[in-house]
Amino acid sequence: MNVYLIVCIVASFGISVLTNKFLLLYLHRKGVMDIPNERSSHKIPTPRGGGIGIVLGVLISSFAYSLIEHNYKFFILVAVSFIIGMVGLVDDVRKGLHTGLRFGIQFACAAIIIWVFDPIDILPLPSPLHVHLHFFGIIISFIWLIGIANIFNFLDGIDGYAGTQGFIGGIMLALVCWGTPVAFAGIIIAAASAGFLLYNWHPAKIFMGDVGSSFLGFLFAALPFYFKDKPGYDIRSQVFFAMAIILWFFLLDGTFTIFRRLFKREKIWQAHRSHLYQRLVISGMSHSEVVLTVCFFYMLLLAPLAYMAIGQHKNLIQWPILIAGIALFIVYIIYTMIRERKKRKLQGENIS
Numbered sequence: 001m002n003v004y005l006i007v008c009i010v011a012s013f014g015i016s017v018l019t020n021k022f023l024l025l026y027l028h029r030k031g032v033m034d035i036p037n038e039r040s041s042h043k044i045p046t047p048r049g050g051g052i053g054i055v056l057g058v059l060i061s062s063f064a065y066s067l068i069e070h071n072y073k074f075f076i077l078v079a080v081s082f083i084i085g086m087v088g089l090v091d092d093v094r095k096g097l098h099t100g101l102r103f104g105i106q107f108a109c110a111a112i113i114i115w116v117f118d119p120i121d122i123l124p125l126p127s128p129l130h131v132h133l134h135f136f137g138i139i140i141s142f143i144w145l146i147g148i149a150n151i152f153n154f155l156d157g158i159d160g161y162a163g164t165q166g167f168i169g170g171i172m173l174a175l176v177c178w179g180t181p182v183a184f185a186g187i188i189i190a191a192a193s194a195g196f197l198l199y200n201w202h203p204a205k206i207f208m209g210d211v212g213s214s215f216l217g218f219l220f221a222a223l224p225f226y227f228k229d230k231p232g233y234d235i236r237s238q239v240f241f242a243m244a245i246i247l248w249f250f251l252l253d254g255t256f257t258i259f260r261r262l263f264k265r266e267k268i269w270q271a272h273r274s275h276l277y278q279r280l281v282i283s284g285m286s287h288s289e290v291v292l293t294v295c296f297f298y299m300l301l302l303a304p305l306a307y308m309a310i311g312q313h314k315n316l317i318q319w320p321i322l323i324a325g326i327a328l329f330i331v332y333i334i335y336t337m338i339r340e341r342k343k344r345k346l347q348g349e350n351i352s
Helices: 003-030 051-069 072-094 099-117 136-154 161-176 181-200 209-226 235-246 248-263 276-282 287-308 315-351
Strands: none
Touching: 003 051, 003 181, 051 072, 051 181, 051 209, 072 099, 072 181, 072 209, 099 136, 099 209, 136 209, 136 248, 161 181, 161 209, 161 235, 161 287, 181 209, 209 235, 235 248, 235 287, 235 315, 248 276, 248 287, 248 315, 276 287, 276 315, 287 315
């Protein structure tokens, strides 16, 4: 690894750490605080917006990398994600941004990525579902970019959770895409997330806020668009598949909870504590225990699967990977339900 790459990685970590150290004082003074309510997982007012450190660490490091490598197209991915992050920052400061305006800007940013890098052409699933999408690729691309940005935002609800996903996701992405600019992006995302986690691990001194969660979600979703297929080797769809595995528990928890709330006729746009990770906290687990439990699945089980998803013979392995991922998520659901049942039983015994 070149010296300047190491400098960029160290800079990403350092910028994140120093920014959060400054923000702790500044946000307290400005009153940009997350006040606990009945839907919160924290008990004391805590400043939000620490994701600014992640955004600046990744932005500045990737800008330096783009200048050195003369790879300005790569920087477009980060710059557009930066816009998404700034929308989240306004939302953090104003404590609520008009939904239409928020989605309008997200749609415009997604359109830029699709226009510059082309939409998803092949459905990133194993054969026989591995089909050309034609016009529908544009629709799938918008759903992918906007959906992941918002799901990542939804899953930022307990100390250390989104930051750990950024850290582990960045490392996994670097391993999967080693030797490409996307691998560099993964490393600096991991470094910036690690700097933020120093302040966000339970009990958190500062929260990520929409500025960080929406930035990370959109950037993770946008990075696979950088790749172009080679003759006889559809690397692009493989990276999309690997990214889905990297974000697996985040994506499935968000999607599962949305459909679960729709089934129960709840308003999905309202704040809630229905995600699996939130239900585990309610069942009695600490924030750290939930994060480390999910990390176990990511680091020991999903990371090797994501790595194996890339290769010339990926059709032989993607179905087993998909089935294994679904099985792991079912285990996650069952484990959560068992924890909830035990708590209800304990509460019943205490009442009696």
